[in-house]
Amino acid sequence: MKIxxxxxxxxxxxxxxxxxxxxxxxxxxxxSLSVNQGESLAVTGxxxxxxxxxxxxxxxxxxxDSGVVRFQGQSVDLDDSxxxxxxxxxxxxxxxxTALLIESQTVLENVVHGLRxxxxxxxxxxxxxxxxxxxxxLIDLQDSLVVCLSGGERQRVCIARAIVKNPVLLVxxxxxxxxxxxxxxxxxxxxxxxxxxxxxALVFSTHKSSISNVCDxxxxxxxxxxxxxxxxxxxxxxx
Amino acid sequence: MFKNREWFDHIFSCSVYPAWLEFRxxxxxxxxxxxxxxxxxxxxxxxxxxxxxxxxxINRVYxxxxxxxxxxxxxxxxxxxxxxxxxxxxxxxxxxKVNALRVGWSRDLGATYDxxxxxxxxxxxxxxxxxxxxxxxxxxxxxxxxxxxxEGNYFLVGPNTDSDLFxxxxxxxxxxxxxxxxxxxxxAWRDVELSxxxxxxxxxxxxxxxxxxxxxxxxxxxxxxxxxxEILAIxxxxxxxxxxxxxxxxxxxxxxxxxxxxxxxxxxxQLFRYITLFIYVGIGVISQxxxxxxxxxxxxLFRTLGASVKDLILKGLAEGLLxxxxxxxxxxxxxxxFQGYAIAFLPHMFSPVxxxxxxxSLFVSVALCCVFVAFAILLSVNRDxxxxxxxxxx
Numbered sequence: 001m002k003i004x005x006x007x008x009x010x011x012x013x014x015x016x017x018x019x020x021x022x023x024x025x026x027x028x029x030x031x032s033l034s035v036n037q038g039e040s041l042a043v044t045g046x047x048x049x050x051x052x053x054x055x056x057x058x059x060x061x062x063x064x065d066s067g068v069v070r071f072q073g074q075s076v077d078l079d080d081s082x083x084x085x086x087x088x089x090x091x092x093x094x095x096x097x098t099a100l101l102i103e104s105q106t107v108l109e110n111v112v113h114g115l116r117x118x119x120x121x122x123x124x125x126x127x128x129x130x131x132x133x134x135x136x137x138l139i140d141l142q143d144s145l146v147v148c149l150s151g152g153e154r155q156r157v158c159i160a161r162a163i164v165k166n167p168v169l170l171v172x173x174x175x176x177x178x179x180x181x182x183x184x185x186x187x188x189x190x191x192x193x194x195x196x197x198x199x200x201a202l203v204f205s206t207h208k209s210s211i212s213n214v215c216d217x218x219x220x221x222x223x224x225x226x227x228x229x230x231x232x233x234x235x236x237x238x239x
Numbered sequence: 240m241f242k243n244r245e246w247f248d249h250i251f252s253c254s255v256y257p258a259w260l261e262f263r264x265x266x267x268x269x270x271x272x273x274x275x276x277x278x279x280x281x282x283x284x285x286x287x288x289x290x291x292x293x294x295x296x297i298n299r300v301y302x303x304x305x306x307x308x309x310x311x312x313x314x315x316x317x318x319x320x321x322x323x324x325x326x327x328x329x330x331x332x333x334x335x336k337v338n339a340l341r342v343g344w345s346r347d348l349g350a351t352y353d354x355x356x357x358x359x360x361x362x363x364x365x366x367x368x369x370x371x372x373x374x375x376x377x378x379x380x381x382x383x384x385x386x387x388x389x390e391g392n393y394f395l396v397g398p399n400t401d402s403d404l405f406x407x408x409x410x411x412x413x414x415x416x417x418x419x420x421x422x423x424x425x426x427a428w429r430d431v432e433l434s435x436x437x438x439x440x441x442x443x444x445x446x447x448x449x450x451x452x453x454x455x456x457x458x459x460x461x462x463x464x465x466x467x468x469e470i471l472a473i474x475x476x477x478x479x480x481x482x483x484x485x486x487x488x489x490x491x492x493x494x495x496x497x498x499x500x501x502x503x504x505x506x507x508x509q510l511f512r513y514i515t516l517f518i519y520v521g522i523g524v525i526s527q528x529x530x531x532x533x534x535x536x537x538x539x540l541f542r543t544l545g546a547s548v549k550d551l552i553l554k555g556l557a558e559g560l561l562x563x564x565x566x567x568x569x570x571x572x573x574x575x576x577f578q579g580y581a582i583a584f585l586p587h588m589f590s591p592v593x594x595x596x597x598x599x600s601l602f603v604s605v606a607l608c609c610v611f612v613a614f615a616i617l618l619s620v621n622r623d624x625x626x627x628x629x630x631x632x633x
Contacts (some may be wrong), residue, residue, distance in 0.1 A: 048346050052625075056625045059307065059543070061542075061543065061624060062623070062625050081548070085542075085545050085547045086545065087545075088543065088544065089544065089545020089546070090544075090545065096299060096628055098628070098631050100536065100539075100543075102261070102264075102537065104261070104264040104265045105264050107261060107381075109260060113257070113349045113540075113544060114544060116252060116253055116257065116544065116546070117541075117547075117550065118543075118545070118546055122252045149391075161544075206437075217513040
């Protein structure tokens with residue numbers, strides 16, 4: 001196991017309140033946590049507890065109601081959309097529960113989209129995409145249309161697209177929840193390999209113990225409401 | 240220079256290429272959309288072709304006697320029918336537009352008016368009291384092209400097509416031969432018989448004088464529908480002292496001048512143009528609305544991958560460019576495939592589409608498609624990508 005002490009992302013006093021049926025509902029309040037480079041964090045909790053909202057904030061897709069987000073030691077202004085776009089394009093990979101792909105395009109073309117807004121020279125895009133496809137075990141399907149793939153394969157394409165730019169942080173929002181057991185296992189295997197081989201920090205939201213058990217930190221978002229919690233590193237048994 | 244290259248690379252890889260990829264891979268949807276967008280373009284160009292042909296046909300009064308403008312005036316001298324002040328001597332301004340209007344006549348015995356028509360010299364000469372010669376000749380030995388004869392109170396017209404058969408003054412021969420003439424001359428002769436008036440005709444001018452001693456009447460035939468200015472000029476020529484007393488009526492519609500008809504034609508053409516544009520905009524907007532959900536998801540996806548709003552708008556513009564260009568190409572191919580047949584078999588309806596019209600339609604097509612797609616992207620960008628992505632999972 002790697003020991004990484006470089007703080008990658010840190011949030012302080014994060015709060016998020018949503019309005020449902022004209023009533024405000026607190027998803028989380030005064031939440032603080034940090035993830036170091038090469039570490040993994042699992043965010044657990046029941047549906048509607050705010051897991052996805054937290055991940056959206058960590059991937060700079062949504063602004064919190066209050067709190068500070070620091071990335072690589074620097075405070076990030078979430079109103080600065082250009083800076084957030086740059087961070088997402090170069091440093092953060094995102095995988096969603098639903099495999100969002102462009103159906104009419106091939107596996108390789110979809111993966112290359114992950115490099116499109118980066119600073120990486122476009123002449124090596126295909127090579128990088130093929131390397132990642134090999135990592136996720138889809139090299140043979142590079143020219144297949146994604147519409148022909150199974151659920152597990154589609155999710156692996158999404159992972160390949162998210163990691164093709166070699167991000168420092170990979171945010172996965174319930175990446176296995178819509179998959180069967182076998183497909184879920186193959187996705188977890190890919191993520192584990194990525195964590196072990198690269199120095200990528202992983203943040204998951206999940207309610208599956210199979211994922212949370214392989215993470216360095218676990219945070220149950222339902223239990224931290226209205227309380228200030230600093231996450232503790234909880235190494236899973238046998239890891 | 241290096242920066243420009245980088246900028247170009249960025250635009251190409253982030254906007255143009257993804258747009259092309261999307262355009263290429265969604266083949267069925269793309270082809271359907273292109274074909275639908277090509278329909279109003281096609282309608283517009285066909286309408287241009289038809290309206291121009293109609294306009295040309297209306298202007299070609301030569302073939303359309305119903306479009307003649309009749310000009311009436313009250314004669315000043317009943318005995319002579321046509322007095323000097325009533326003589327039609329068409330001035331240079333008119334003749335620039337209507338060549339044959341150079342032709343004219345005068346009651347002045349022996350008076351000669353020389354004009355040029357193309358390479359031929361036109362000489363109008365009142366040779367004697369009985370006839371007026373209108374000569375189109377290269378030299379002095381050339382024969383009469385058209386002769387205006389006076390028989391009593393009537394003027395008779397000689398042919399220009401078979402002019403080599405006649406000599407000026409061969410009135411009896413002319414009358415005999417007149418019965419053989421077809422087309423306009425035949426009609427003219429019949430008109431002489433029926434209304435006791437005379438018709439002077441060249442290819443472009445018909446003047447008719449009634450035999451009423453107090454009234455003179457001309458029917459002037461133009462090669463195009465005359466403008467108000469031209470009509471005023473004719474009035475002035477007929478009655479220089481009081482042009483307003485010269486009444487003008489169109490044979491097309493009672494109390495309407497041909498210029499009015501032309502303005503009506505222009506209005507209907509313009510209305511059709513607006514309708515075509517409206518159809519195009521309607522189809523463009525509907526096609527974007529139908530693909531809005533897909534577009535919204537794609538925009539959200541690209542935003543999660545780090546695309547900026549500028550990148551996405553540029554991608555939209557590139558997509559619009561391809562869409563506009565593609566639909567125009569379909570329209571262009573279709574027109575070029577069929578316009579040869581249309582012009583060959585329906586020459587009175589269609590005329591070839593001009594380069595300017597092609598370029599205009601290309602510009603309109605590309606500009607409107609770019610606006611539609613860019614606007615749809617702008618609407619999609621305004622939606623929170625996180626919300627859009629969540630909604631896809633539900």
